[in-house]
Amino acid sequence: MAEQINIIIAEDQHLLRQTLTSMLDEVDDFQVSYDVSDGKSLLAFLKDAPTLPYILLLDISLPDINGLELCPIITRDFPHVRIIVVSIHQQESLIARMITLGASAYLNKNVDFDLLVQAIRAVYAHKFFMDDHVIKILQNSQRHLINEKKKNNQIDIDLSIREIEVLTLICREMNSMEIADRLFISARTVDGHRNRMLLKTKSKNVAGLVMFAIKHNLVELI
Structure with missing residues (x-):
């Protein structure tokens, strides 16, 4: 049953x-x-x-x-x-x-x-x-957020839309497998995005990425 x-x-x-x-x-x-x-x-x-x-x-x-x-x-x-x-x-x-x-x-x-x-x-x-419609809306939302930050010179590090999506879910305490399921990508791809963000932001670990996100107001934390 x-x-x-x-x-x-x-x-x-x-x-x-x-x-x-x-x-x-x-x-x-x-x-x-x-x-x-x-x-x-x-x-x-x-x-x-x-x-x-x-x-x-x-x-x-x-x-x-x-x-x-x-x-x-x-x-x-x-x-x-x-x-x-x-x-x-x-x-x-x-x-x-x-x-x-x-x-x-x-x-x-x-x-x-x-x-x-x-x-x-x-x-x-x-x-x-999430159906295709909602996924597209979330992508548009993240794209708008990044463009606004760049326009106002609030962030000088070039993060991709996908990297911002991964960062947002990291800040919601999701692991690589959960993020992979949410974004319909592999866990290895998630790890790749995370490692590139560590290099770009010069963060030592995931906590550093979260602090970067908070500092630049890139994600909303509950």
Whole structure:
């Protein structure tokens, strides 16, 4: 028997929440353990819930505490919860922001149910799910960040887009294999990027890379 995947739904639209619960409960290894319409009730549930790996389907537009506020709180206080944002809001800056804050995936509310199931399984198994659209948005976000730093003469070391991506994930305490899975590259390639950044920044170790990132405000740390 497949391992059961516990799911929480945080969605303020009652009909959508009921529909999602009914459809997800029909999947053999899925169980909707809790559904909620506001952020305060969600945090109260998580505080008293058993420490199990949960998948949280999170709407951004909750009536009391919105998803932007909830995401870093949950990531910090309930690390066993993996967040999949399901939202009508598709602004690139918002998607990049939610991933930076700790979301493992970002889906449109109009997503096909089969893709939602795929995303839930991927996040449960690998801690992330990113389709081509989200990957492109993150790359554009990093490219814009680098260009702004160069324009303002805030960084005089030429790091590539991929190196910045690797550095960002290093700062989120991910190891080479986890970074490789996230970026769809090999662990050896990750090690190569890290070693080149050590040389470019004249850092002695990974801690030095993190300090470099903080000094130049290259990544947002939670």
